[in-house]
């Protein structure tokens with residue numbers, strides 16, 4: 001018997017060729033078998049399926065829509081099946097809270113008069129550049 005890879009003679013009963021290490025195949029069925037069968041890809045359950053970059057971009061865009069986006073944000077934050085989409089939706093609340101905090105600070109600054117005259121000052125500065 002001879003090795004099917006390197007052609008060296010293989011003694012009967014040997015499982016591997018001592019010339020090249022290739023497994024010895026004795027029957028015709030074994031000749032056609034692949035030596036190594038790749039491990040099957042792990043099955044990721046739907047709730048743990050990762051989101052692609054475009055999904056993150058798309059959901060971010062969706063949540064930015066006025067009113068409809070807010071409704072979808074609530075739905076995906078609590079009712080979604082996919083953990084990754086749920087976490088992304090929940091992280092969006094942090095941006096919403098930051099935005100509201102900055103809006104509140106801006107309103108307080110306007111109401112207390114700290115920003116009074118700012119727009120006028122900027123306009124005058126631009127006009128002074130033109131002269």
Ligand SMILES: [Zn+2]
Pocket residue numbers: 003004005006007008017018019020021022
């Ligand atoms: Zn060999």
